Amino acid sequence: xxxxxxxxxxxxxxxxxxxxxxxxxxxxxxxxxxxxxxxxxxxxxxxxxxxxxxxxxxxxxxxxxxxxxxxxxxxxxxxxxxxxxxxxxxxxxxxxxxxxxxxxxxxxxxxxxxxxxxxxxxxxxxxxxxxxxxxxxxxxxxxxxxxxxxxxxxxxxxxxxxxxxxxxxxxxxxxxxxxxxxxxxxxxxxxxxxxxxxxxxxxxxxxxxxxxxxxxxxxxxxxxxxxxxxxxxxxxxxxxxxxxxxxxxxxxxxxxxxxxxxxxxxxxxxxxxxxxxxxxxxxxxxxxxxxxxxxxxxxxxxx
Amino acid sequence: xxxxxxxxxxxxxxxxxxxxxxxxxxxxxxxxxxxxxxxxxxxxxxxxxxxxxxxxxxxxxxxxxxxxxxxxxxxxxxxxxxxxxxxxxxxxxxxxxxxxxxxxxxxxxxxxxxxxxxxxxxxxxxxxxxxxxxxxxxxxxxxxxxxxxxxxxxxxxxxxxxxxxxxxxxxxxxxxxxxxxxxxx
Numbered sequence: 102x103x104x105x106x107x108x109x110x111x112x113x114x115x116x117x118x119x120x121x122x123x124x125x126x127x128x129x130x131x132x133x134x135x136x137x138x139x140x141x142x143x144x145x146x147x148x149x150x151x152x153x154x155x156x157x158x159x160x161x162x163x164x165x166x167x168x169x170x171x172x173x174x175x176x177x178x179x180x181x182x183x184x185x186x187x188x189x190x191x192x193x194x195x196x197x198x199x200x201x202x203x204x205x206x207x208x209x210x211x212x213x214x215x216x217x218x219x220x221x222x223x224x225x226x227x228x229x230x231x232x233x234x235x236x237x238x239x240x241x242x243x244x245x246x247x248x249x250x251x252x253x254x255x256x257x258x259x260x261x262x263x264x265x266x267x268x269x270x271x272x273x274x275x276x277x278x279x280x281x282x283x284x285x286x287x288x289x290x291x292x293x294x295x296x297x298x299x300x301x302x303x304x305x306x307x308x309x310x311x312x313x314x315x316x317x318x319x320x321x322x323x324x325x326x327x328x329x330x331x332x333x334x335x336x337x338x339x340x341x342x343x344x345x346x347x348x349x350x351x352x353x354x355x356x357x358x359x360x361x362x363x364x365x366x367x368x369x370x371x372x373x374x375x376x377x378x379x380x381x382x383x384x385x386x387x388x389x390x391x392x393x394x395x396x397x398x399x400x401x402x403x404x
Numbered sequence: 405x406x407x408x409x410x411x412x413x414x415x416x417x418x419x420x421x422x423x424x425x426x427x428x429x430x431x432x433x434x435x436x437x438x439x440x441x442x443x444x445x446x447x448x449x450x451x452x453x454x455x456x457x458x459x460x461x462x463x464x465x466x467x468x469x470x471x472x473x474x475x476x477x478x479x480x481x482x483x484x485x486x487x488x489x490x491x492x493x494x495x496x497x498x499x500x501x502x503x504x505x506x507x508x509x510x511x512x513x514x515x516x517x518x519x520x521x522x523x524x525x526x527x528x529x530x531x532x533x534x535x536x537x538x539x540x541x542x543x544x545x546x547x548x549x550x551x552x553x554x555x556x557x558x559x560x561x562x563x564x565x566x567x568x569x570x571x572x573x574x575x576x577x578x579x580x581x582x583x584x585x586x587x588x589x
Contacts, residue, residue: 104528104560104563104564105531108563109532113431113432116424122496122497123493124496127493128423130493131444131445131448132423134445135448135452136412138449233453247446249454249471249475271478283454285450339495349496352492
C-alpha cells in the first residue's frame with residue numbers, strides 16, 4: 102500500500118462522517134447569514150473618531166527588504182472626545198503612509214471609513230489590499246481579527262498581556278514592499294451604542310463586560326440580578342432544541358421558554374452593554390480545558 | 405462587481421459544492437467544534453466578500469482550503485473569534501459525535517506521521533485526506549507547483565525514513581511491540 106493511502110486512513114474524520122454533522126437547515130442558515138453581510142456599503146457615520154493609530158514594529162536587523170506595517174492601535178474601547186468640525190470640504194485620508202527606516206508604516210486614520218477608500222489608497226501605493234474595520238468587543242479593539250494574506254506577511258504581536266484563546270493578539274501586519282498578491286486584513290474597532298459586535302473575545306476577559314463576574318454554572322434566576330447590577334443586558338439567548346435530526350442551536354432575542362431554573366453555560370459579548378447568554382436545562386459539566394482558560398481570564402479578580 | 409443576483413447565485417453554487425469539503429478540512433485540523441464552526445463561517449465570509457477572487461470551477465475548493473488554512477492559523481494564533489454568523493452551527497458541531505481520533509491511535513504509521521514537522525504533515529494530509537494534486541496544493545499554499553512537488557517528495561522521503569526506523573525498532577524489540585499491541589487490543 103502506498104503512503105498516501107496509509108495516511109488517508111489516519112484522517113480524524115471521513116467525508117461520510119462530515120456529511121452528517123451539520124443539519125441541512127443550519128447549512129442553509131449559515132449561507133443566508135453570510136449573504137446578508139454585504140453591509141460593506143453601510144453609510145459613513147457623521148461622527149468621526151480619530152484614534153491614535155500607531156504601533157511601530159522593531160526592524161529586524163537582517164531584513165533587507167522594506168516592508169509596510171499596517172497597524173491600528175485603538176488605545177481603549179472608550180471613544181476619545183471628538184470636536185465638531187462642521188461640514189468637511191475636503192475628505193481627509195483614511196490611511197496615512199510614512200517611512201520609518203526600513204518600514205513603510207501605514208496607519209488607519211479613520212476606522213469608520215468606507216473600505217473602498219482604504220482599497221483606493223493602498224492601490225495608490227501599488228498594493229492590492231482590502232482593509233476592513235469591524236465593530237469588536239472592547240478587548241479586541243485595535244487588534245487584527247482576521248487576515249487573508251500570504252505567508253510572507255508577518256503579524257505584529259501586541260505588547261503586554263493577551264487574553265485571547267491562543268496566546269498572541271496581533272495589532273498589525275508587516276507586508277513586504279513590492280507585495281503584488283491580493284490580501285485582506287480586518288481590524289476591530291469600538292462599536293457604536295447598540296451596534297452588534299462582529300468580533301469578540303470571551304465576555305469574561307479583562308476589559309470585557311463580565312470580567313470578574315463569573316455567572317457560568319449559575320441558574321438564569323441567579324445570574325440575571327448580577328447582570329443587572331453590572332448594567333449588562335441579555336441581547337440574545339441561546340439554547341439547544343431537541344429535534345429528530347439531533348440538537349438544534351437556537352439564538353433568539355426573546356427569552357421564550359428558557360426557565361429561571363436553567364443554567365448559564367457561557368456568555369459572549371453581543372453589543373455594548375449586552376451579552377449572548379448560553380443556557381441549558383441541565384447542570385453544565387465544564388471541561389477542564391475550558392476551566393483553565395476561565396481561570397486565566399479571572400486571574401487577579403477578587404475572590 | 406457582479407450584479408447582486410448573480411453574486412448570490414455564484415456564492416450559493418460554491419457553497420453547495422464546497423461546504424462539506426471545507427468543513428472536513430477544518431474538522432480534521434481542530435479538535436474543537438466551536439473553533440471549527442467559527443473557521444468555517446469565516447472562510448465562507450471571505451469567499452462572499454471576495455467573490456470575484458474565487459477561481460472558477462474545480463479551483464474554488466483548493467482556494468477555499470487556502471483561506472481556511474489562514475483563518476485557522478490566525479485562530480490558533482490568538483483570536484477567540486465568535487461571529488454571530490456561526491452560532492447555530494457551533495452548537496451543532498460542538499455536540500456532534502466525533503469518531504475516535506485515528507491519529508491518536510498507536511501504530512507505526514500514525515506514530516511516524518506524528519513525528520513529522522507541521523509543514524510535512526500538512527502537505528501529506530492535503531494529498532491523503534483532501535485528495536489534492538500538486539497544482540491544487542500550490543493554490544492552497546500560495547506557492548508554485550514545482551515547489552510543491554519538491555516539498556512533497558521530501559516529505560514522503562522523511563515519512564518513509566520514519567516508518568523504516570519504527571519497523572527496525574519493532575524488529576529489535578518484538579516483545580515490547582507485543583505488549584503495546586495487547587494494551588490496545
